[in-house]
Amino acid sequence: xxxxxxxxxxxxxxxxxxxxxxxxxxxxxxxxxxxxxxxxxxxxxxxxxxxxxxxxxxxxxxxxxxxxxxxxxxxxxxxxxxxxxxxxxxxxxxxxxxxxxxxxxxxxxxxxxxxxxxxxxxxxxxxxxxxxxxxxxxxxxxxxxxxxxxxxxxxxxxxxxxxxxxxxxxxxxxxxxxxxxxxxxxxxxxxxxxxxxxxxxxxxxxxxxxxxxxxxxxxxxxxxxxxxxxxxxxxxxxxxxxxxxxxxxxxxxxxxxxxxxxxxxxxxxxxxxxxxxxxxxxxxxxxxxxxxxxxxxxxx
Amino acid sequence: xxxxxxxxxxxxxxxxxxxxxxxxxxxxxxxxxxxxxxxxxxxxxxxxxxxxxxxxxxxxxxxxxxxxxxxxxxxxxxxxxxxxxxxxxxxxxxxxxxxxxxxxxxxxxxxxxxxxxxxxxxxxxxxxxxxxxxxxxxxxxxxxxxxxxxxxxxxxxxxxxxxxxxxxxxxxxxxxxxxxxxxxxxxxxxxxxxxxxxxxxxxxxxxxxxxxxxxxxxxxxxxxxxxxxxxxxxxxxxxxxxxxxxxxxxxxxxxxxxxxxxxxxxxxxxxxxxxxxxxxxxxxxxxxxxxxxxxxxxxx
Numbered sequence: 001x002x003x004x005x006x007x008x009x010x011x012x013x014x015x016x017x018x019x020x021x022x023x024x025x026x027x028x029x030x031x032x033x034x035x036x037x038x039x040x041x042x043x044x045x046x047x048x049x050x051x052x053x054x055x056x057x058x059x060x061x062x063x064x065x066x067x068x069x070x071x072x073x074x075x076x077x078x079x080x081x082x083x084x085x086x087x088x089x090x091x092x093x094x095x096x097x098x099x100x101x102x103x104x105x106x107x108x109x110x111x112x113x114x115x116x117x118x119x120x121x122x123x124x125x126x127x128x129x130x131x132x133x134x135x136x137x138x139x140x141x142x143x144x145x146x147x148x149x150x151x152x153x154x155x156x157x158x159x160x161x162x163x164x165x166x167x168x169x170x171x172x173x174x175x176x177x178x179x180x181x182x183x184x185x186x187x188x189x190x191x192x193x194x195x196x197x198x199x200x201x202x203x204x205x206x207x208x209x210x211x212x213x214x215x216x217x218x219x220x221x222x223x224x225x226x227x228x229x230x231x232x233x234x235x236x237x238x239x240x241x242x243x244x245x246x247x248x249x250x251x252x253x254x255x256x257x258x259x260x261x262x263x264x265x266x267x268x269x270x271x272x273x274x275x276x277x278x279x280x281x282x283x284x285x286x287x288x289x290x291x292x293x294x295x296x297x298x299x300x
Numbered sequence: 301x302x303x304x305x306x307x308x309x310x311x312x313x314x315x316x317x318x319x320x321x322x323x324x325x326x327x328x329x330x331x332x333x334x335x336x337x338x339x340x341x342x343x344x345x346x347x348x349x350x351x352x353x354x355x356x357x358x359x360x361x362x363x364x365x366x367x368x369x370x371x372x373x374x375x376x377x378x379x380x381x382x383x384x385x386x387x388x389x390x391x392x393x394x395x396x397x398x399x400x401x402x403x404x405x406x407x408x409x410x411x412x413x414x415x416x417x418x419x420x421x422x423x424x425x426x427x428x429x430x431x432x433x434x435x436x437x438x439x440x441x442x443x444x445x446x447x448x449x450x451x452x453x454x455x456x457x458x459x460x461x462x463x464x465x466x467x468x469x470x471x472x473x474x475x476x477x478x479x480x481x482x483x484x485x486x487x488x489x490x491x492x493x494x495x496x497x498x499x500x501x502x503x504x505x506x507x508x509x510x511x512x513x514x515x516x517x518x519x520x521x522x523x524x525x526x527x528x529x530x531x532x533x534x535x536x537x538x539x540x541x542x543x544x545x546x547x548x549x550x551x552x553x554x555x556x557x558x559x560x561x562x563x564x565x566x567x568x569x570x571x572x573x574x575x576x577x578x579x580x581x582x583x584x585x586x587x588x589x590x591x592x593x594x595x596x597x598x599x600x
Contacts, residue, residue: 022445026453128428145322153326
């Protein structure tokens with residue numbers, strides 16, 4: 001239900017980039033970047049929080065949620081570029097630069113950033129102030145100094161602290177999902193921020209663990225990248241056992257960070273399901289032996 | 301006066317990307333992309349139109365104008381990347397990827413796109429509807445199917461029509477400058493569109509001519525790129541004499557496209573000065589002999 005609301009908006013805004021008098025390959029590269037999607041965890045989280053807060057402005061909530069996914073897709077397309085991860089696959093398919101070339105991958109990422117704003121700007125919004133607040137959440141979560149672009153840029157600094165790297169690279173969009181989702185839904189934005197921050201950090205730790213214990217077939221993208229690319233990683237910093245313990249602590253913090261609200265029980269179940277999806281038992285046991293478990297779905 | 305209002309906003313928003321807890325090199329790369337600037341023609345045009353229309357919302361007008369420049373800078377940074385023009389210089393200095401590396405150039409361009417939206421979103425706007433309209437002008441001028449990202453993407457298509465390529469690649473931001481400037485100033489947006497479209501096309505034709513007749517020292521960036529990179533170009537399509545005639549026709553159309561308004565005479569003078577700046581006599585005569593004229597200032 002949440003998923004359908006999000007996909008409908010994504011189809012609509014991705015479609016707005018295609019026109020018979022516009023460049024066809026760029027439109028295809030953009031479509032390839034967004035469909036078929038991954039878990040869509042950021043927009044689902046944002047919309048779930050909006051609903052839990054009363055869904056005061058449904059069109060804005062849907063569009064804000066979808067915009068987070070578009071920003072996430074943009075970051076994946078640019079992170080996969082030859083100058084960064086040089087990843088040939090993503091979600092089990094060719095990455096955008098592998099399928100369309102580097103130039104269209106740069107432009108598809110650029111376009112997705114702008115389409116994310118288009119998505120929110122075209123809201124039939126009930127309260128103008130809420131639109132401005134939602135847009136502020138969006139830009140803050142992406143631009144420097146603390147957005148995902150800054151997170152990625154920590155890879156270019158001579159020294160980076162793991163916590164600041166992860167807080168920006170992954171945490172920023174998750175924090176925007178919960179705080180911004182609450183604002184769009186009519187709730188108290190700041191009260192919801194810690195939930196998103198905790199989930200975002202847990203997500204990044206899970207990603208670090210999966211990078212180590214799963215293989216390319218299981219990940220749907222190249223494995224062992226953190227060591228190969230010398231990136232900060234919880235698994236490298238704390239060891240595998242330490243990273244598991246840290247993940248569990250973050251998920252516990254996330255659960256207790258859910259503010260009292262009508263949809264509290266449903267959100268709690270969503271967080272628990274996400275915890276199991278991120279690090280299912282099959283992954284946890286894979287860490288104790290060479291990776292050879294059943295095919296699992298990529299996170300992105 | 302217009303120039304000072306724009307620089308103040310640019311300094312402010314570029315500064316907002318820097319923080320002692322954020323990545324320093326990204327902040328430097330962004331600063332390098334914007335300062336020292338080129339002619340700042342797009343924001344000056346937008347603000348001049350706003351003022352001519354009554355300057356109904358000065359803060360919004362300044363911010364919208366500066367946002368156009370940030371989008372323009374983003375496009376220059378990404379167009380200079382190795383996978384596109386692979387330009388080592390820009391405005392007579394090292395291009396961003398030459399100075400900071402390819403990864404920070406990708407991220408600086410991404411960040412500038414988001415900072416352009418931040419710039420407008422943070423307006424202390426008098427009318428909420430006007431903010432939404434200004435933001436719509438901005439996203440439409442950049443995203444596909446008709447924005448500058450689409451314009452650049454025509455270089456990746458097997459076939460491109462010169463007019464559609466130029467209308468998107470250069471015309472889109474100029475059209476947004478006049479139509480959006482009018483909206484921010486309280487005028488009738490669509491009545492101002494033809495002025496921007498004409499100036500944008502003239503600007504692109506002048507750029508095509510300069511690419512042929514000037515050398516790298518005079519341009520502040522590599523010369524002869526249209527032929528080297530096999531790009532559509534008015535000089536290639538019409539020959540040099542034909543391109544000069546086309547430029548003059550476009551400037552005449554621009555002059556007659558200025559709607560009746562209080563600031564009409566001032567705008568007319570601005571267009572005439574721009575025409576002389578784009579293709580001064582020294583450039584026109586350089587086309588008749590090998591390039592060796594006095595140092596001229598780059599357009600971008």
